[in-house]
Amino acid sequence: MPVTSPLAAKVKALRAMAERPDTPADERAAAERMLTRALRRAAETGELIEEQPAGGHAAGRTYGPKHDETEGLSIVDLARLMRQDIKLARKLGQAAAEPGAVVVPGLGALPRAVKVSVRTSTYAAGGRSIHIRLYLPADGWGLVDGQRHGRTAKVPGPVLEAALAELRDVHGAYQADYGSDLSRDLIMRRYLGGVDWTRPGEPD
Structure with missing residues (x-):
């Protein structure tokens, strides 16, 4: 995989942080979780030839790559x-702002003015x-003119959409679907919820 690939840059930065001896324990654990997701996506897109991380499908059930190791945790612990x-x-994105650093796409591109809850x-x-x-x-950072609910509106541009996609990966990494059937309005997931965005003047 070429070193100029955004996904390759992300894998390189995460692996370096996970393997560096002076990385704090909580940051190392987070880097390892993110690395697992990045490698999983790379395997799916064919960008990397590496062992498939944990997670997958079994008998109509779907598990996120971090489900097994966090099974039994409370909803508060999963959110943490x-x-x-x-x-x-x-x-990682802030570190990438330094000259010569590896540029990490997605959440790393968010400016400090953008808050995440x-x-x-x-x-x-x-x-x-x-x-x-x-x-x-x-000022609507990251938004561009487009269509929303059939009307002209501000919608996420490519940079913001990449950050939202990474947040969806984070949200889904600990998920499990135990056999939901939407045709019968049957939802059997580890947790509900999702990812969205807002700005001043819009309903919270």
Whole structure:
């Protein structure tokens, strides 16, 4: 895989952080989780020839690559891991701003003015959810003119969409679907929720 590939740059940066002896333990753990996701995506797209990370499908069930090692954790603990993953991804982006550094796409491209929240909810019926939201600044960083719900509106441009895609990877890495059937309105997932964005003036 060429070193100019954005995914190759991400794998290189994450592997370096995970293997560096002076990396704090929590950052090393987050780097290893992100590296697993990056290698999984690379294997799916054919950019890397490496062993497929954990996760996959079994008897109508689907598991995220980090499901097995986090099985039994509370929704609060899962949200904490997601926050760590996001924090590390943004830190890599800040490091990439230095001359000669490896450029890491996705969350690493977000400016400091963009805030990210990870919120959890539990329901009386027993369900639970994790919501990840990007809060854009008033100037609408990352948005371009496009169509939304059939109307002309501001929509995510390529850079912002790459960050949202990485957030969806973070959100799905710990997920499990135990046999949902949307035709019967049957949802059997480890948690609900998803990823979205907003900016001042739009409903929170």
